[in-house]
Amino acid sequence: MSIVIRDVREHELDSILALNNNAGSAILPLDAARVRSFYDNAEYFRVAERDGNLAGFLVGFGSDSDHDSCNFAWFKERYPHFFYIDRIVVASRRRGGGVGRAFYADVQSYAELRYPLLCCEVFLDHGADPALLFHGSFGFHEAGQNVMPDVDVRASMMTKELCSYGWVRETYGDELPDLPWVGKPRRHAAGANQATGT
Template identity: 30%
Template structure:
């Protein structure tokens, strides 16, 4: 049975393993960089079955010192939001609904906090059509595009309203 809990420092090796296996959809990240990201995170979720961490989500709240170009885009829009920085699912369990479960938790958190939308980005280049399709099914719409990482990556900037 799948359950959700916050990520902890003990999870970092497994998070990095899953993260780096998902490249280029997410950037390669060292354990130190991942620890720093968790320190900045406004919220996190680990999707676990027994002792197996099968997926994770890291998010930010408004006003963070997080320097991501994508986060900065959303933080500058003047909307009360939660930002999903990273979601990764173990490839052996993709399609089992873990992504939807993690996103549902974010929308529930956003409702509890009185936020108006949930924001994220998905790579256009290198392409990630499966993720774009997933986000469309979850109600996300494109609010912009931008090049990041010195022009090596282009992303679709996506937002979805928080509904009652």
């Protein structure tokens, strides 16, 4: 069956929390308040659906966000304009089935219209070779390492230049065409919906 990538729905937040906290040691645990904060503030918060079931999720923030992650802060100290993947989680039964690749294709399509750089981290203390190889196959490289002080976890800080950004910026400036596949940042779309009552 095909993989559908779509925006998360509010009633799915409990399922997102369970999916995250069952993912194992390569993903930091969350609580309900943090998942709600992602829902309210993340620029990109999408789920993968396969066979009618949630197969994973990805959360991301633009560099102008006030996101409080220490890894986000590491990138912010070094780069003026970027899109940060805070976390990607794929259900254990779906790993190796293309869900992660579908997410990365989708998030890159979103980010390259708006940002010159895609950033993420890979934890190095929990058997990182599959994750490093996965990211390397997408064109990421290590820009440095960061030890997360609250959890004492060492992370490889990875970046990927988005070569389409320059052309898109030069051609369209700040006004992207109103096309369904372009989409709008979630926080702006949510604000517009609240303002109009839709």
